[in-house]
Amino acid sequence: MAPPKSELLERIRKAVDAEPLDRSTAVAAANWLEHAPEEILEPLLEAGQELGIRGHGRTITVSRNVFIPLTNLCRDRCAYCTFAKDPKSADAKTYRLDEVRRVSEEAFRVGCTEALFCLGDKPEVAYRGYREWLNGQGYGTTTEYLVDACEVAAATGIFPHTNAGVMSAEEMTALRPFNASMGLMLESSSRRLRERGEAHYYAPDKEPELRIRMTREAGELMIPFTSGMLIGIGETPEERVDTLFVIDQLARSGGHIQEVIIQNFHPKPGTPMVDRVTPSDAIMAGTVALARLILGPGMNLQAPPNLSPTSLALLVRSGLNDWGGVSPVTIDYVNPEAPWPAFRELERRTEEAGYRLRERLCVYPEYINDRPEYFEHTMLQRLRAASDEEGYACRTP
Numbered sequence: 596m597a598p599p600k601s602e603l604l605e606r607i608r609k610a611v612d613a614e615p616l617d618r619s620t621a622v623a624a625a626n627w628l629e630h631a632p633e634e635i636l637e638p639l640l641e642a643g644q645e646l647g648i649r650g651h652g653r654t655i656t657v658s659r660n661v662f663i664p665l666t667n668l669c670r671d672r673c674a675y676c677t678f679a680k681d682p683k684s685a686d687a688k689t690y691r692l693d694e695v696r697r698v699s700e701e702a703f704r705v706g707c708t709e710a711l712f713c714l715g716d717k718p719e720v721a722y723r724g725y726r727e728w729l730n731g732q733g734y735g736t737t738t739e740y741l742v743d744a745c746e747v748a749a750a751t752g753i754f755p756h757t758n759a760g761v762m763s764a765e766e767m768t769a770l771r772p773f774n775a776s777m778g779l780m781l782e783s784s785s786r787r788l789r790e791r792g793e794a795h796y797y798a799p800d801k802e803p804e805l806r807i808r809m810t811r812e813a814g815e816l817m818i819p820f821t822s823g824m825l826i827g828i829g830e831t832p833e834e835r836v837d838t839l840f841v842i843d844q845l846a847r848s849g850g851h852i853q854e855v856i857i858q859n860f861h862p863k864p865g866t867p868m869v870d871r872v873t874p875s876d877a878i879m880a881g882t883v884a885l886a887r888l889i890l891g892p893g894m895n896l897q898a899p900p901n902l903s904p905t906s907l908a909l910l911v912r913s914g915l916n917d918w919g920g921v922s923p924v925t926i927d928y929v930n931p932e933a934p935w936p937a938f939r940e941l942e943r944r945t946e947e948a949g950y951r952l953r954e955r956l957c958v959y960p961e962y963i964n965d966r967p968e969y970f971e972h973t974m975l976q977r978l979r980a981a982s983d984e985e986g987y988a989c990r991t992p
């Protein structure tokens with residue numbers, strides 16, 4: 596049974612001062628937020644912001660990146676996705692290595708420090724034509740091709756950060772020398788979302804166990820890693836809380852989760868989920884605050900500014916400390932309808948909310964300064980050369 600509201604508010608307060616939030620309190624708070632956000636949002640924000648400031652001061656970071664969707668073919672079919680294209684469509688595209696080089700060089704020239712390699716999951720398993728093309732280039736898998744693409748990008752001076760879906764330990768090992776960091780959104784720990792009619796029914800790579808396994812192995816391989824949760828894809832408030840606790844457990848046991856993204860679903864035309872609604876600004880900000888209370892003050896907590904353009908001030912009050920990657924040169928290919936804010940505009944709005952915006956590399960300062968064991972020698976040298984004494988990005992365009 597849920598605790599009375601007064602007791603719940605007291606426990607939220609205690610999560611700031613003494614004890615971490617326990618699961619039953621978090622579930623009760625998430626349910627309350629879902630059904631009457633106006634009653635609980637302010638206490639959650641107050642607690643989340645206080646913890647966020649304790650961990651990170653009044654600084655919010657951002658990474659200046661270029662988005663390289665190496666291939667937009669994917670063997671999965673998530674019910675909310677427009678990133679993945681049919682190989683016969685005019686929009687299907689796989690970058691050649693010379694295109695990767697050109698895009699990376701141009702991005703580096705205008706001050707980008709991160710090349711975000713975000714691509715579909717194992718398209719060679721589903722599409723014969725693509726598989727034959729890949730084989731013709733001398734590669735057996737997309738990941739083998741990705742390793743060379745990351746090497747080409749890294750040679751231009753930019754830092755690759757790969758998010759290529761579920762990979763094996765061997766594949767991550769091959770990518771590690773050329774990637775400063777990698778990531779995989781857990782999205783949700785709910786197996787229910789894999790059932791018929793749910794968002795991940797046609798997406799074998801969204802099996803939570805596979806994603807948990809890869810995240811754990813990334814820790815064993817000492818890879819600074821990004822995880823995250825997608826909200827609004829049919830999960831219950833309780834499942835949101837469970838997802839956050841799974842991420843917290845992975846972070847505590849591996850020590851390698853450098854950031855956690857809370858991302859809000861946006862419906863897209865032409866998808867089975869076009870009629871679903873985006874979570875309200877209050878639910879989004881309240882969920883970020885809950886994440887802060889569960890993950891603790893030290894975790895880097897991120898929400899994408901282009902997906903909540905009218906509520907940045909509210910998000911700042913939720914306890915986040917990072918806006919993620921923002922690109923001056925490419926669109927958000929996953930959410931093409933949502934333009935990035937300009938850097939000056941993001942800086943102005945962050946300052947208006949009482950915080951300072953600072954640029955980071957795709958790796959957070961504490962890893963560069965205090966955790967050299969996470970990098971091979973050459974990568975560490977490069978990261979140190981590209982960062983100031985505090986570990987923030989020191990290149991400015």
Ligand code: SF4
Pocket residue numbers: 669670671672673676677678679714715716760798800
């Ligand atoms: S969301 Fe990712 S895994 Fe799912 S269909 Fe799109 S590209 Fe593939």
